[in-house]
Amino acid sequence: MENYIVSARKYRPSTFISVVGQRSLTQTLKNAIQSNKLAHAYLFCGPRGVGKTTCARIFAKSINCSNPTPEGEACNSCESCQSFNEGRSYNIHELDAASNNSVEDIRQLIDQVRIPPQLGKYKVFIIDEVHMLSPAAFNAFLKTLEEPPQHALFILATTEKHKILPTILSRCQIYDFQRISISDTVEHLKYVAESEGIAYEEEALSVIAQKSDGGMRDALSVFDQMSAYSGGNITYKSVVANLNLLDYDYYFRLTDAFIEGNVSGALMIFDEILRNGFEAQYFISGLSNHLRDLLVCKDPVTLPLLEVGESVSKKYAEQAAKCSNDFLYRAIDISSTCDFNYKVSSNKRLLVELSLIKISQLNQKKKSDQVEELYWWEEYKLESIALPNTSLSETPKQPQIKAEASVLPNRTSQIKVNKAEEVKIRPITNNFKAPAKQVATISILQSQKPEVQELSKEQSVEECSNRFTLEQLRRAWLEYAATIPTETILVSTMKSCSIELKDNYKFRVQVTNADQHQRLKDRRDSLLPYLRKVLNNSYIDMEVVELAPVARKTIFSPLDKLNYMVGKNPNIVTLYKEFDLEIM
Ligand SMILES: [Zn+2]
Numbered sequence: 001m002e003n004y005i006v007s008a009r010k011y012r013p014s015t016f017i018s019v020v021g022q023r024s025l026t027q028t029l030k031n032a033i034q035s036n037k038l039a040h041a042y043l044f045c046g047p048r049g050v051g052k053t054t055c056a057r058i059f060a061k062s063i064n065c066s067n068p069t070p071e072g073e074a075c076n077s078c079e080s081c082q083s084f085n086e087g088r089s090y091n092i093h094e095l096d097a098a099s100n101n102s103v104e105d106i107r108q109l110i111d112q113v114r115i116p117p118q119l120g121k122y123k124v125f126i127i128d129e130v131h132m133l134s135p136a137a138f139n140a141f142l143k144t145l146e147e148p149p150q151h152a153l154f155i156l157a158t159t160e161k162h163k164i165l166p167t168i169l170s171r172c173q174i175y176d177f178q179r180i181s182i183s184d185t186v187e188h189l190k191y192v193a194e195s196e197g198i199a200y201e202e203e204a205l206s207v208i209a210q211k212s213d214g215g216m217r218d219a220l221s222v223f224d225q226m227s228a229y230s231g232g233n234i235t236y237k238s239v240v241a242n243l244n245l246l247d248y249d250y251y252f253r254l255t256d257a258f259i260e261g262n263v264s265g266a267l268m269i270f271d272e273i274l275r276n277g278f279e280a281q282y283f284i285s286g287l288s289n290h291l292r293d294l295l296v297c298k299d300p301v302t303l304p305l306l307e308v309g310e311s312v313s314k315k316y317a318e319q320a321a322k323c324s325n326d327f328l329y330r331a332i333d334i335s336s337t338c339d340f341n342y343k344v345s346s347n348k349r350l351l352v353e354l355s356l357i358k359i360s361q362l363n364q365k366k367k368s369d370q371v372e373e374l375y376w377w378e379e380y381k382l383e384s385i386a387l388p389n390t391s392l393s394e395t396p397k398q399p400q401i402k403a404e405a406s407v408l409p410n411r412t413s414q415i416k417v418n419k420a421e422e423v424k425i426r427p428i429t430n431n432f433k434a435p436a437k438q439v440a441t442i443s444i445l446q447s448q449k450p451e452v453q454e455l456s457k458e459q460s461v462e463e464c465s466n467r468f469t470l471e472q473l474r475r476a477w478l479e480y481a482a483t484i485p486t487e488t489i490l491v492s493t494m495k496s497c498s499i500e501l502k503d504n505y506k507f508r509v510q511v512t513n514a515d516q517h518q519r520l521k522d523r524r525d526s527l528l529p530y531l532r533k534v535l536n537n538s539y540i541d542m543e544v545v546e547l548a549p550v551a552r553k554t555i556f557s558p559l560d561k562l563n564y565m566v567g568k569n570p571n572i573v574t575l576y577k578e579f580d581l582e583i584m
Pocket of ligand 1: 080
């Protein structure tokens with residue numbers, strides 16, 4: 001036991017090449033040494049435990065080495081290197097500003113700066129946590145930093161760059177240290193484990209790496225703790241149990257329940273997690289991460305973002321294959337909203353449970369008609385619209401049949417056609433086949449037989465041509481939609497499409513796809529009579545055009561915007577219902 005050295009110290013890198021996860025930065029430092037272009041002050045910034053002090057020490061050793069390698073590394077064998085390695089070099093001074101932040105501490109350091117080195121070329125002063133220096137100490141230090149002697153070199157290290165005064169920043173070469181990636185950390189832990197003869201499961205090391213959040217020092221200290229706890233065999237189960245982490249397994253099981261739409265299963269897993277002593281918020285943020293990991297598995301481009309061991313990444317890939325992107329987007333949305341609202345919720349357990357229920361229902365909803373899902377809340381709105389007095393069972397009177405015959409009625413002089421031709425040009429009846437041809441027929445009819453003014457039999461039936469506004473048409477249109485509540489797709493099409501009024505009581509409906517087109521066409525024979533009756537105009541006719549979705553995007557009614565928002569966040573529906581909102 002007396003010889004035990006913690007891994008973070010024992011495996012502290014002694015050369016630039018052995019520093020983990022800071023490749024480009026160490027290369028820059030080596031280049032500076034090789035080309036002999038050294039600044040007088042450096043600022044090393046970055047999170048704790050990523051190698052700032054280690055790099056500072058290697059740097060100090062390398063610039064004092066009497067026999068550096070061609071790569072710019074210290075030789076580790078000359079007198080200077082040995083004194084560094086044994087911790088007895090006078091050329092390196094370390095000050096921890098976290099505990100020595102007074103003016104007096106800085107003055108003592110400055111005194112040291114004046115004395116030239118006995119051995120080697122440089123005296124290196126490392127000030128750790130430099131942002132902790134008191135303002136007076138900063139000022140005392142500034143003068144020395146401005147005009148240091150030739151042999152002095154300062155390396156300032158900080159985890160909080162934003163707290164460093166601009167006057168200091170402008171005098172330093174700044175190096176930003178990155179968090180060490182999980183795979184780099186795992187590689188290094190493997191190396192340490194193998195050197196120490198410790199058995200391990202790769203998954204276990206991966207969990208330790210994740211837990212250490214990019215800091216190698218933390219990773220190694222957890223590693224030491226785990227190897228002591230597990231008696232030299234670090235397993236995934238032992239790490240998860242000892243660090244009190246939530247097992248991946250819970251999330252895999254939970255997601256399976258989501259996929260199956262198994263609400264009770266999901267709630268029971270959550271209950272199990274709570275009974276095992278885990279915080280609900282910890283659980284929900286873990287769920288978001290799990291769903292996010294599944295999402296990155298869906299695309300080979302984002303796959304490298306999945307930072308887990310090989311065996312688990314296979315499990316992720318398998319589960320991701322069972323989830324649609326849409327499901328994952330929505331599930332992540334729900335779980336992160338839950339996470340966000342957790343702190344302010346008065347019934348936290350219910351909040352989480354509600355979110356689990358919502359996610360469990362995502363796939364179920366998808367199985368039913370997707371359009372229905374997007375617009376179901378509109379049905380709610382619909383109930384409040386008063387139905388018109390006229391009902392569909394009351395079949396409209398005959399005149400509209402005549403109106404259909406005169407496809408292009410002219411308000412001043414209507415074209416009268418005889419019976420024989422009437423059959424040909426009746427586009428609205430079931431015989432309707434090729435509209436283009438029929439239009440052609442009509443034009444022939446108009447040009448060749450303008451003299452046909454003969455009154456047909458139907459002409460005697462009463463005709464009306466009441467004027468109406470687009471608003472009135474729209475109202476009648478929606479009223480008609482309200483009479484066919486079971487045809488949800490058509491209803492939602494009717495509500496979302498745009499209508500414009502053309503000449504001669506004709507109106508144009510814009511839809512976005514062939515299906516909508518067909519549905520409207522199929523309804524034509526009951527829709528047009530209805531509109532004609534309600535608006536008291538026998539000449540009302542409808543033209544349906546398909547617009548490319550892109551073109552349609554530019555037409556934004558308030559309803560369109562709301563639908564769009566609902567698509568983005570289904571919770572808006574809840575908001576809409578809860579507060580009894582109106583669409584403006
Ligand atoms: Zn050396």
